């Protein structure tokens with residue numbers, strides 16, 4: 001895999017973890033359309049890349065994860081081009097959510113607008129104690145357009161989502177943890193170490209089981225309960241045919257660590 005021709009996104013693979021750094025520090029990593037497309041390409045490549053077992057998304061520089069969509073570009077949108085931009089962003093962020101490999105957002109600073117929406121599309125969110133998170137779009141006369149109204153309401157419930165979206169308030173990492181918007185808050189200097197530790201733990205588990213778990217939770221939570229349970233049982237049954245299941249069970253019975261083939 002090449003992850004080639006990227007201007008605004010840096011990638012590095014280390015110990016089977018793909019580090020994706022959104023990197024336009026002069027504008028606090030704001031998302032212009034090129035950056036959104038580059039993120040899409042990185043997630044397409046990562047899906048096919050056997051060298052990648054987990055993905056960590058973060059922002060370049062000290063100050064921001066991503067400070068939202070690029071307002072210079074947004075200011076020029078017409079109703080039709082605005083709709084297209086929103087739909088394209090939604091499609092690309094859904095690629096993050098549907099990643100078959102676990103995706104951890106390491107929120108290192110401002111995660112506003114589209115930045116908050118990227119974090120919401122990730123499977124797990126770890127925030128630095130310096131992070132500030134919010135959906136300020138109503139202050140600009142628009143609403144979140146990269147899935148934020150939908151993911152925020154599903155994650156936090158309608159009342160809290162509407163409070164955050166309609167006030168446009170930025171909240172601290174501590175407040176975000178309290179309401180369940182981020183999984184945990186850690187000191188800024190140990191953010192990446194924490195994200196890596198979590199990625200490494202997940203990598204040590206069965207990749208086929210982790211993939212099935214992501215699919216069961218993501219797809220199942222969009223279905224009526226009984227259909228979600230049906231999906232769960234089907235994936236459970238499928239895993240019983242996997243080499244990983246044999247290895248996991250044998251390792252337990254033989255009192256040794258499992259070495260999953262990922263098949």
Ligand code: COA
Nearest residue numbers: 026027028030067068069070071072110112113114136137
């Ligand atoms: N789009 C384009 N440029 C942006 C941007 C965005 N979303 N967010 C920040 N920038 C630019 C600023 O214009 C500034 O550029 P300049 O140096 O040429 O003036 C630079 O990034 C640094 O930002 P600045 O505002 O000076 O930093 P700050 O520490 O005073 O404030 C924020 C940080 C994040 C609070 C502030 O930049 C902000 O509110 N950004 C917009 C957030 C937003 O509304 N996002 C949702 C968009 S839909």
